[in-house]
């Protein structure tokens with residue numbers, strides 16, 4: 001046996017001659033908050049609401065605890081409660097009573113979304129109302145547009161998206177938010193809004209929307225899963241970022257006021273590049289699957305929900321998002 005080598009004793013000096021001690025700025029909460037670079041604010045949050053038929057309906061979505069299908073009267077209450085929490089903005093999704101091949105209930109002026117826009121306008125005057133514009137919740141096949149066999153037709157779908165967006169503007173939406181990923185839809189919607197006298201209705205385009213498995217719980221909430229195939233022929237390949245910048249550039253050229261990246265956390269690099277390159281109002285959608293993951297881990301006691309929620313939303317803002325669409329909007333606002 002060879003003897004253990006003797007470890008030399010460290011010298012007793014403990015003062016290092018350091019010019020920089022970054023820890024000085026982390027010493028107390030007062031100092032940390034003084035030098036904080038990203039300040040999350042309830043003003044930046046948008047709460048998604050799923051509006052259905054009926055009265056007094058408040059049906060929880062199984063894969064999204066704390067998220068509900070709401071009838072119009074309940075959607076109004078939820079918007080008012082969100083406002084009281086400091087969240088001024090909601091984005092509406094519709095669960096129509098009937099679906100058909102072309103998704104025609106999407107532009108029905110008495111459908112849940114159009115009715116909810118009018119009711120919110122009337123009863124919660126301070127609220128900002130965004131509406132999702134896509135046909136997948138309205139078509140019998142669950143695809144985002146008109147089909148020829150299994151192919152989603154671009155230009156005829158854009159015509160229907162325009163009708164849908166116009167019906168939202170007529171009902172009083174502040175912003176329409178096309179999430180369909182058809183080519184040219186932002187320009188077509190902008191022209192139609194202007195021609196119809198809605199020059200002040202804004203467009204928040206889902207500009208870089210990826211074909212993501214994180215939308216799963218949303219499709220439970222909205223009943224919008226495709227009956228066959230997937231959305232790869234129009235939503236983006238998760239591997240691409242140059243293409244995201246081209247999509248954003250096109251939507252801005254076509255008249256988008258706000259551009260969105262979706263999902264958020266797996267695409268923080270995309271958010272950062274979009275903000276850096278274009279410097280325009282940039283939104284990010286913290287989607288249903290991102291929310292469900294945190295909820296499930298929290299329910300198991302595996303994560304501290306408040307902390308992971310605020311850390312997640314802060315990271316999205318730090319990446320460059322000015323606006324965050326999130327199911328956590330109310331919970332986060334109450335803590336801010």
Ligand code: PBG
Nearest residue numbers: 134136179214215218287288289
């Ligand atoms: C409609 C739409 C979807 C989402 C927003 N708008 C679903 C999809 O593209 O399948 C997803 C939102 C979420 O997962 O929270 N096309």
